[in-house]
Amino acid sequence: MKKITVIGALLLCMTQFSCKDDFLVTTDPTRIGTDLFYKNETQFQQALSGVYGQLQQITSSAYIFQEFPSDNTTLDFNPLDRGGAAGWEAFEFSTVNQGNGEISNIWNLYYSALYNVNYTLEKLATSSLDAGVKGPIEGQLKFLRAYFYFHLVQYFGDVVLVTSTLANPNQAFDLVRSPQADVWAQIEKDLKEAVALLPATYPAAQVGRITKGAALGILGKVYLTQKKYTDAVSTLKEILPLGYSLNPAYADNFNPARKNGPESLLEIQYQGGNDLGEWSNFAYVFAPRLSAGAITGFANTAPAGRNIPTNDLIAAYETGDLRKDVSLKTSYTLNGTVVQMPYIIKYTYPHTITGRTDNNWPVLRYADVLLMLAESINEATGPSAEAFDYLNQVRKRAGLAPKTGLDKVALRDAIMKERRVELAFENQRWFDLRRTKTPAELAAFMNAYGAKEKAKPTVDRGGIAFNAQDYVFTENEYYLPIPAPQILINAKLTQNPGY
Template sequence: MKINIKYILISTLAISITVGCKKDFLNQTPEATIVGDNFFKTETDIKQAVNGAYSSLIGMGLTSYWLFGEMRSDNTTYQYNGTDRGLEQREFVDEFLSSATAPPIQQYWQESYTAIAHCNDVLDHVGKISMSDAAKNQYTGEAELLRGFHYFNLVRQFGGVPIRITSTQSPGDARSKGRATEADVYKQIVADLTDAATKLPAKYTGADIGRVTQGTAFTLLGKVYLTQKNYADALTALRKVTALGYTMLPDYKNVFDPANKNNSESIFEIQYLGSQNGLSSNFLYQFAPWTSGSTVTGDPGTNLGSGNGYNIPTQDMVDAYEAGDIRKDASLSLSFKDPTSGKVVPYVIKYNHGFVDRGKTNDDFPILRYPDVLLMIAECLNEQGFAAGGEAFNLLNQVRTRAHLPAKTAGNTDAALNVSNQAAFRDAIFQERRVEFAFENHRWYDLLRTGKAVEVMNAHGVRQMAQFSTIPAGSYKVTTNKLLLPIPQREVTLDNLTQNPQ
């Protein structure tokens, strides 16, 4: 269904405008002092700040999330551009060659902590403003959930990171207390998500559709517990999601159509508005082969170059689909041949629904969908004990049925469909997650939490280097140390943080 997401447009403009208007021209607060207490006076101010917290997702969704969640995995790579090497650092992320001074890593860190700061501003001031309990709970829950989400991404990418849960009120507050342990970061994440789940509504109506809900909180909490291998608590959280009325759409392809934004299986998606500067998406362009001209984008007015040809599906990914899986044609295309080499260059088609204006598209980006809940529940049940023909099989096969694939069962006469023990079911879930959530930034995190990242990525690297002669020597030498990104050198220097070994 179509939704009104004007609140995101407000978010990036209204806060700065309102702060400026509320200053008396002759009685201004010193520039070195944060003006949060001067700004937050009404419920409208709080809502604008919450909207600002959502707006942080827009920029991160356009690059950082897929660069570190998808391209760092065996799902996608890049199309080499020998004529313009301006974004070589993105290639290094894919090849495990990034250093602590890499701009994409610094950008990811800064964007995450800026987003966390927006959440902290809300949480530090929401209790001081007169409003209904329902409104106060909603705004608190939204800020807590978003903060927990950002810390969840940070801890999986960097390990223990500084925990900031209050606003920076002066330059003296800028330095952190140093890196917290991973356990403490997870403790903060669980606290944020648990409280958010008690405060957020189950659903919204009207212009508020698209905001995070109770279902978002429980789904994310279940994923956090699953990552920690706490299967009992993960199952408890995920069971609560199934009671909230989510359902899978009958047609997989329709899930990603902009006409169906925030549909019945959407639990959390980044909201984009194609008609507005700064609010539109552009995945259609970034994921198009840079040599494809207007063939892939359909936009003769936009030139392609160094900013295109990313998140290109690997041969590993192309081969991952079973025969007859409708998700393949809904997710990637093999229709483009490079005019120079004559070779097929796959590209992501999942977010290819045309453009609204030059360089602008209206595609949202999914973060959490209901099939994720079903497969996580199935995984938890299997980890608690394999049961041939049990609920875990039913949940797995619900997802497969929509993809027009036959059921997997214990004792199946077809070896490809036979799942006869706990280890085999783990493999079945791992495979199903890959094709169901292709290009949705789950793959790298699934590799990490299942302990498969080193083995899978080294094998993937061998295949990549055999296929492409342009890959630098030393690429894809993946060790346990390489699973965490280096802390940006700027942060190590200015905040006296301990560096991750590389």
């Protein structure tokens, strides 16, 4: 995929302007210009689908930024190939710097998607579409803008806040980072407007699109992240009468045959088994690198060995927790030999074409809503029967005894532990750690985890010692650095401290 910087993404609007030089005025007969597009519902739905496609791209690598940095996962270390050490591996070992290519990639992906959201919203505002058609499209676009900025503000802190396209491409060089408070305010505004515009359900042909429930759930999480606990409680409770429920079996949330079930508020849609380019491949990315087809089911494949469950996470499961065997395994058998190596099983299901799985990615489940409610109530007013009930609904499905009689601190810890195992490998852990700890607390926590991993690595390192900087987490790493190319392009952007 062609890389597009923030300014590059914004400069795409240059194609909308006429040029004075005649030799530049050309029409590509294979393309529909913007003056001819955005004319009817079908075209707006196509534009919206394009942004959903970008959401797929963002989600496909999100584990690098939302699981790897945490204590949940590590990597199947390859002593013969250190090519990823300065890129994706750096998120596991806390050695990220401003030149990291993965950071540039996500920055470009998010801002390219945001440009498309803003441009489509502007075209939608001046369109003649019926309000009943326009409203849901607008709601989905505003949700997506909020969702993208929800990630960006947690990754980087102050970020470039752009909610419209530029009248002149030169204006891109004047963009600066907006204070977090402004970004959070825009996120809340977009989500509130999305809630008002989105339907609770869609016709069968549109199942999987963003709903009112999804907007309420992410808004509740936005409030929770900002420690606006009363707002979180009231918002999350609006979800309760919308008809969601826990699946009877935990595994139903990840089975491709049961996509978009009663527990799903939002999952990123993928489709395997064809040549349409919509497939996922998480099973291949997460399987141990030397497992060949033992896990994926297709021989002569080379899994990536990323997102390996840590010893620390495996130990967090209580005896009898039904979720453990659905989420991970601790060994596999290859050519009759048992290999001791943990791996994620949650996204591994039979499929028909090598590397093209049919698994969706869960973004928001009803179990998450229940646990957020328990947490918000506990933080707002302390332990209560209601808070325990929400927590214990999740525990009951997992086959575990209910929690009772805990004080506020103990209940807080119990909820966080429950979130860790319930939502393991769903890209929730890193953001949970960040929002519940100060930078100093997070640094202490991650350094303690790193010391354990160094003392007893989850994965054999083939005789390669840890680097002196591995698992040395400093307070400034609470935020990622702004990508170095962005600062080279626009000198008005500032770098986060410590990088």
